[in-house]
Amino acid sequence: MKEQTDDNPKPPEEVQDRIWELAKKIDICAFTTWDGERQRSRPLSARLSRDEHAIYFLVDVNGSKNAEIEQFPYVSCFWANNGDYKYVLISGKAVLSNDRARIADLWEDADRAWWEDENDPSIRLITVTPEDGELWDSPGKPVALAKMIFAAVTNTAPKMGDNAKVGL
Known part of the structure; x- marks a missing residue:
């Protein structure tokens, strides 16, 4: 499945590459679940493995997100620079x-902020299998600001960079 906006003539494979690249580089994402009535987002450190077509998160056994995932397994992950x-937005x-x-394989020293070591029995693993991705990829702040100023002066909509939706 391929969906692209008019602002992005890039082939889907190139968009997919950029989605994985940016998500990995940005690291922390807003991980969003559904509880049956409303969405809830929280920041989580993502461990991406494109080769395995998976995004991994180490989480604590306690937490509403665990029950929400069991009941409503579709989530979204949003990275922002x-x-x-x-x-970048990935849902799956x-x-x-x-x-x-x-868990032991994914363990990093920074995880000691929450657990003593990888053997802590309260650590759980969330594995997300990506299905869809969306990318908003500006050429950078100075160029974006110049485009916004030009658009304001000319009373036109700014072209801010690539935007595309793709299947993952």
Whole structure:
């Protein structure tokens, strides 16, 4: 499935590459779940593996997101680099597990802020299988600001860079 806006003539494969690249570079995403009545987002550090077509998150056994995923497994992950006007959205199906080998494999020193080590029994793994992605990829802040000023002066809509939706 391919959907692209008029502002992005790039082939879907190139858009997919850029989505994975930016998400990995930005790291922290707003991880959004649904509880049956409303959405809830929280910042989580993402471990992306394009080769495995997966996004991994280490989380605590306690937390409403775990129950929400069990009942409503479709989630979205949104990465934002506001300084350069670069944004990525990936949606897909999430699964919560207690895969101890994978948790140990994904463990990073920064995780010590929440757990003593990778053997902490309260760590759980969320695995997201991406289905759709969207990209907003500006040429950078100075260029974006110049385009906005030009658009304001000429009373036209600014062309801010690439925007495309693709299947992942």
